[in-house]
Amino acid sequence: MTTPDRCSGPLHLALLMLALSLLVPVPAAAYIDPLSGSIVLQVVAAGFLATAFTVKRFWRRAAGGIQRLRTRRRGR
Amino acid sequence: MERLGSSFRDPAGFLFRDGEVLLRQVNPEYADDYDLLMGSGLYDALTEGGMLVRHREVAPPFSGPGAGAAYRVLRPELVPFVSYPCEWCFAQLRDAALLTLRIQDAALDHGMTLKDASAFNVQFAGGAPVLIDTLSFERYRPGEPWIAYRQFCQHFLAPLLLMSTVDARLAGLARAHLDGIPLDLASRLLPRGSWLRPGVMLHVHLHARSLARHGDTALDASSRTLTVSLTALRGLVDSLRSTIQGLRWTPSRSEWSDYVGTRRYSAQAVDAKAALVRAYLASIDPAPRMVWDLGANTGEFSRVAAETGARVVAFDVDPAAVERNYLAAREETGTAILPLVLDLANPTPGLGWAGEERSSWMARGPADVVMALALLHHLAIGNNVPLDSVARLLAAAGRMLIIEWVPKEDEQVQRLLRSRRDVFPGYTREGFEAAFATRFRTLRADPIQGSGRWMYLMERAG
Numbered sequence: 023m024t025t026p027d028r029c030s031g032p033l034h035l036a037l038l039m040l041a042l043s044l045l046v047p048v049p050a051a052a053y054i055d056p057l058s059g060s061i062v063l064q065v066v067a068a069g070f071l072a073t074a075f076t077v078k079r080f081w082r083r084a085a086g087g088i089q090r091l092r093t094r095r096r097g098r
Numbered sequence: 099m100e101r102l103g104s105s106f107r108d109p110a111g112f113l114f115r116d117g118e119v120l121l122r123q124v125n126p127e128y129a130d131d132y133d134l135l136m137g138s139g140l141y142d143a144l145t146e147g148g149m150l151v152r153h154r155e156v157a158p159p160f161s162g163p164g165a166g167a168a169y170r171v172l173r174p175e176l177v178p179f180v181s182y183p184c185e186w187c188f189a190q191l192r193d194a195a196l197l198t199l200r201i202q203d204a205a206l207d208h209g210m211t212l213k214d215a216s217a218f219n220v221q222f223a224g225g226a227p228v229l230i231d232t233l234s235f236e237r238y239r240p241g242e243p244w245i246a247y248r249q250f251c252q253h254f255l256a257p258l259l260l261m262s263t264v265d266a267r268l269a270g271l272a273r274a275h276l277d278g279i280p281l282d283l284a285s286r287l288l289p290r291g292s293w294l295r296p297g298v299m300l301h302v303h304l305h306a307r308s309l310a311r312h313g314d315t316a317l318d319a320s321s322r323t324l325t326v327s328l329t330a331l332r333g334l335v336d337s338l339r340s341t342i343q344g345l346r347w348t349p350s351r352s353e354w355s356d357y358v359g360t361r362r363y364s365a366q367a368v369d370a371k372a373a374l375v376r377a378y379l380a381s382i383d384p385a386p387r388m389v390w391d392l393g394a395n396t397g398e399f400s401r402v403a404a405e406t407g408a409r410v411v412a413f414d415v416d417p418a419a420v421e422r423n424y425l426a427a428r429e430e431t432g433t434a435i436l437p438l439v440l441d442l443a444n445p446t447p448g449l450g451w452a453g454e455e456r457s458s459w460m461a462r463g464p465a466d467v468v469m470a471l472a473l474l475h476h477l478a479i480g481n482n483v484p485l486d487s488v489a490r491l492l493a494a495a496g497r498m499l500i501i502e503w504v505p506k507e508d509e510q511v512q513r514l515l516r517s518r519r520d521v522f523p524g525y526t527r528e529g530f531e532a533a534f535a536t537r538f539r540t541l542r543a544d545p546i547q548g549s550g551r552w553m554y555l556m557e558r559a560g
Contacts, residue, residue: 074333
């Protein structure tokens with residue numbers, strides 16, 4: 023069975039490479055915020071993270087449902 | 099009243115000692131967040147799950163450094179021994195990382211988020227990690243990114259990756275980098291192939307580049323349009339968890355972790371040694387509450403000490419031995435044993451600001467009892483440490499000492515001397531007794547049946 027992690031791996035990679043190209047320089051400001059890069063990365067990757075998480079959650083629920091159905095059938 | 103040297107960065111509050119009692123002041127600016135922590139059910143959920151230390155509020159009137167301004171004063175439950183990430187084995191750091199992510203999930207469930215993800219905020223008690231910083235939470239504001247993301251990656255993910263994919267000895271970087279391993283350094287040290295792992299690519303490689311690129315970027319009011327949805331935030335935590343759960347470290351066969359299986363002395367000698375340790379510990383009055391087992395290996399005799407009801411910190415220089423000891427201790431419900439990595443020839447010094455932010459190994463003592471079993475020859479011969487220097491160190495480390503004398507004729511000592519010249523004419527039983535007599539009073543000395551070794555019970559003089 024293909025896991026959602028494996029399924030989303032190449033897609034994840036391609037999308038994140040695209041994300042990297044979107045990391046456009048922002049004009050420098052008056053103070054240095056060591057967290058800015060961390061925040062920008064989260065914002066850029068948010069769409070992919072949300073999608074991957076939603077797919078994974080859906081897959082887990084679907085797999086759980088199928089498992090329950092099988093168990094019920096075996097019980098009969 | 100004494101404010102702790104490690105507690106000065108967080109404006110939410112600080113730790114201080116009132117005599118022997120450790121207290122935590124909550125400052126008024128943290129009042130809303132503290133009330134939300136207590137009122138949202140998050141505190142109950144975390145403490146019932148053993149993820150956060152319990153505390154009780156100290157009823158006013160109270161006093162403290164800046165007490166007039168305190169919103170609350172808390173008395174937290176104490177962990178038996180404070181340890182630092184640079185003293186943890188791989189599995190300890192991994193467990194601490196996964197705990198932090200579980201806590202972040204729970205916080206998000208209750209409308210809060212972790213504002214700190216420092217590995218120093220995690221300690222070990224009963225074989226499991228627990229968060230000790232009650233003030234690490236703040237209200238979650240929809241759209242807000244995880245402010246502690248970088249810190250989490252530096253404190254947990256980077257060292258775990260380096261240990262599992264490059265070399266476990268890179269754990270030592272944690273001592274040099276108290277705020278975690280810089281991501282650009284981790285990115286440079288990791289193999290190129292790690293770019294192909296989505297989690298590593300995102301959380302380390304791209305993260306490092308983004309930090310470098312946007313280090314000078316001010317995120318002002320207009321930047322608040324840069325939001326992260328709650329689903330994305332949960333996805334971030336889930337991605338970090340998947341990445342960390344996928345990390346493994348399988349120690350190679352090391353001299354020490356394999357020692358129990360390959361040692362040369364007889365089962366009779368081992369039983370005799372355990373019996374003596376048991377008898378010596380039982381004879382100590384009052385019963386010891388804290389035992390330090392130095393050179394504990396995988397903790398065979400630490401478990402003998404734990405039978406007395408004492409807490410035992412099992413130190414060893416070999417991360418593989420500590421890993422095995424920790425994995426075993428983790429399975430023992432409510433274990434009294436805390437395995438830690440420590441090189442006695444170079445123990446953890448005072449670290450951080452003014453060298454006081456994190457206490458040295460010695461400053462976290464003394465123990466009631468120090469056990470130094472099959473250790474002396476490694477210090478005296480393996481490290482060229484004079485016997486009186488060993489005595490001085492052990493006298494500072496504990497009130498009572500259980501020490502094993504290993505004669506030069508012993509196979510283990512001969513192994514050490516095999517590739518070097520014997521420049522240790524003073525390494526004799528008489529020389530050992532004379533060196534230790536300057537700092538200890540010998541209460542008992544017994545031969546270990548089945549070996550040429552001797553066991554001593556000593557009490558610190560003066």
